[in-house]
Amino acid sequence: MDLAALEERLQYKFRSGELLQQAVTHRSHGSVHNERLEFLGDSVLNCVVAQLLFLKYARLDEGDLSRLRANLVKQQSLSEIAERLGLSDFLRLGEGEMKSGGFRRPSILADTLEAIFGAVFVDGGFEGAREVIGRLFEPVLKVVDPKTLGKDSKTLLQEYLQAKRLPLPVYTVVETRGAAHNQEFEVECSIPKLDVGVRGSGRSRRGAEQSAAKLALEAAQAAAQALRRAKRKVSAVPDADAPGEVLKAAAVETGAVEPASPG
DSSP: OOEOOOOOOOOOOOOOOOHHHHBOOTTTOSSSOHHHHHHHHHHHHHHEEEEEEEHHTOOHHHHHHHHHHHHHSSSSHHHHHHHHGGGGGGGGHHHHHHHHHHGHHHHHHHHHHHHHHHHHHHHHHHHHHHHHHHHHHHHHHOOTTTTTTTHHHHHHHHHHHHHHOOOOOOOEEEEEESGGGGEEEEEEEEEGGGGGEEEEEEESSSHHHHHHHHHHHHHHHHHHHHHHHHHHHTTOOOOTTTTHHHHHHHHHHSSSOOOOOOO
């Protein structure tokens, strides 16, 4: 297998080509595989990402930095980077693993990427690994939101409402379906102050609450935006009538009432 194309995508030339070959070799392929390199690469990756975050976010505390790192190095994030590299084209898999679609499996892609980081570390030291990892994570770090990454929907909704000085949402189980071993929950999340009431479902009560919280956050943000637009529309209304007109415009904007017909 010609791995020169992979080296070009990594922008790193191995002094020992055997290291890269081992890094892309799954244990199903033979006795010489990438698991030890994966072990090493996992530690190197965590160290490099920690350094990148430490330098980029000078005001974040240890807890937030740890949250960001955990989400940047999780399987989903790594498999997405591996897909961007086209790593599946270079995997060495056993026949059975190949037939079962192992070259598309996120766990294999993520593990192989970590093994490559380990191989770069052995071949070129920490600086070499830092440069490769830094380049691959650069597009991700450009768009990451440190305020929201890794936070679940209930936490984001709670923080949003607290920032607006609004009461916390109320979660109510409205229905439970299915047998005890295979239940599905339906939960309503209500924010009375904003007249928001939405429902979410899930295989657990917590999952249903998270689903409902996500929808409630979207509804709350949409209502807030509509209110701001409505206030701008009536900014020219005389002061005496402004409060009523603002509420009327906001109701029209959010669809609560129909706009009056002309004439």
